[in-house]
Amino acid sequence: MRLVVLGGGESGVGTAILGKKKGYEVFVSDFGKIKDSYKEVLVNNGIAFEDEQHTEELILNADVVMKSPGIPEKVPIVKKLVEKGIPVISEIEFAAPFTKAVTIGITGSNGKTTTTMLTYHLLQSAGLNVGLGGNIGKSFAWQVADDTYDSYVLELSSFQLDGIINYKPHIAIITNISPDHLDRYDYKYENYIDSKFRITMNQTEDDYLIYDADDEAITNWLKSNKTRAKLIPFSLTKTFTEGAFIKNNSMEVSINQEEFRMETETIALEGKHNMKNAMAATSVAKLMQIRKATIRESLSNFQGVEHRLEKVLKIQNVEYINDSKATNVNATFFALDSMNSPTVWIVGGVDKGNDYNELMALVREKVKAIICLGVDNKKIIDAFGNVVDMMVEVNNMSDAVRMANRLTEKGDTVLLSPACASFDLFENYEDRGRQFKDAVKNL
Template identity: 90%
Template sequence: MRLVVLGGGESGVGTAILGKQKGYDVFVSDFGKIKENYKEVLIKNGIDWEDEKHTESLILNADVVMKSPGIPEKAAIVKKLVEKGIPVISEIEFAAPFTKAITIGITGSNGKTTTTMLTYHLLKSAGLNVGLAGNIGKSFAEQVAEDKYDSYVLELSSFQLDGIINYKPHIAIITNISPDHLDRYDYKYENYIDSKFRITMNQTEEDYLIYDADDEAISEWLKKNKTKAKLIPFSLTQTFEEGAFIKDNTMEVIINQEEFKMETESIALEGKHNFKNAMAATSVAKLMQIRKATIRESLSNFQGVEHRLEKVLKIQNVQYINDSKATNVNATFFALDSMTTPTVWIVGGVDKGNDYNELMALVREKVKAIICLGVDNRKIIDAFGNVVDIMLEVNNMNDAVKMAQRITEKGDTVLLSPACASFDLFENYEDRGRQFKEAVHNL
């Protein structure tokens, strides 16, 4: 069996290692440059590879192709594979059959990283032998090759779900759905929504789907479509006989007639959206039969995720917050919504077809100044130019932070929450967040 791996990054190299271990004839091809550390791994494992090109004669003879999530369906080589009827799948689809471990799959437009990390924290703190993979950390395929975990918490992007055929998580979570990455879905929101719901398409009556019952797109889809999985809703406004909800400042989770209660003020993560993440993660912990005391302790000591509403420093009574992970408008909505002091907002980058109107009321109420950090800021200036008193443009992080310091007063907040991708000025959102933190520390 010939396995061709497109993309020589984390998921590609992990898949190649697992494929080789399972007796496949493996070839890795990357149209860009493969990083030195990944090349070394491929060479050490005796795996053939090429970079900065796709040699068709070495690719179109594949029995199966694993496509890295960053490569669009529209890529010429992918179209040719599909025309030839060669299955093009994701890393998750390739690796899942080689493990007996239970998987917990988590998707959504926002909150999925926090929910994934919190779920992992709950299970690990309870002493479960659990791995963490998907969009985070070490590749799922490579961990399956090492075969040391009984269960996995997987953060799954829509791109990873597009490449599944038979994969099903035992427990699936959809945190929420808002327009994102529409450039990859022919600018059709319904295509993107369908893509997220692939997480439940192979689930059976034995499996569970945990979902945000306040989310319009999710509720609409569930009205029109069926899943066999047992449904477990969570909500800030409704209550359920089975599910998770907030009532009188208490989080309640009822599953299989068992009830778990915890005061919301004891939950380490702040903000309404984080109560939702906590309800989703706690529902998993209950399904995995983790003790109440352990859940309580884990929820009260969880540290949060880097680059997601991360408090960096307080300087001259001004709080600097790194929310670089907010790469779409909906994520920035949560960030602005949780601000309680006058805010200097650093925003901008590569726009994925953003509609800034939904932020208008929050900007009017909370934002005193906007600093645009991007190559093309026209849309942001058009949207908010008449709403805030100060609108500035910069093209590097140091200037953004220095400028912010100049216009803040005691008691203000400086919030980096870009609502955009980072690829115009930075390598990725992590690089953007790290540069912000460094600039703040240098003030």
């Protein structure tokens, strides 16, 4: 069996290693440059590869192709594979049959990283032998090749879900759905929503789907489509006999006739959206039969995720917050919503078809100045130019932070929450977040 891997990054190299171990003839092809560290791994494992090109005769003879999530379906080589009827699948689909471990799959437009990390923290603190993978950390396929875990918590993007055929998580979570990556879905929101719901398409009556019952896109989909999984909703406003909710400043989770309660103020994560993440993760912990005391302790000591509403420093009584992971409007909505003081907002980057109107009320209420950090800021300036007193354009992070420092007074907050992708000025959102933190430390 010939396995061709498109993309020589973390998921590609992990898939190649697993494929080799399982007796496939493996070839890795990357149209860009493969990092030296990954090349070394491929060489040491005797895996053939090429970079900065796709040689068709070495690709179109595949029995199966694993496509890295970053490669769009519209790429010519992918189109040719599809025309030839060669299955093009994701790393998750390829690796899942080679492990007996239970998987918990987590998707959503926002909150999936925090929910994934918190779920992992809960299970690990309870002493479960659990791995973390998917869109985060070490490649799932690579971990399956070493095969040491009984369960995995997987963060799954819509692109990874697009490439599944038979994969099913035992427990699935959809944190929320809002327009994102529409450039990859023919600018049709419903295509993107369907893509997220692929997480439950193979689930059976013995599996679970945990979802945000306050989310319009999710509840509408569930009204008109069927899943066989047992439904476990969570909500900030409704209550359930089976599900998770907030009542009288307490989080309540009721699953399989068992109840769990915890005061919201004792949960380490702050903000309404984080209460949702906590409800989703706690629902998993209850399904995995983790002791209440362990859940309580884990929820009260969880440190949060880097680049997601991360408190950097307080300088002259001004708080600097790194929310570089906010690459869409919905994520920035949560960030602005959780601000409790006048805010200088650093925003901008590569726009994925954003509608800034959703932020209008929050900007009027909370934002005193906007710093545009992007190559093209026209849409942001058009949207908010008349709404805030001060609007500045900069083209590097140190200028953004120095300008923010000038515009603040005691008690204010500086929030980096770009609502956009980072590729115009930075390598990725992590690079953007680290540059922000460095610039703040250099003030």
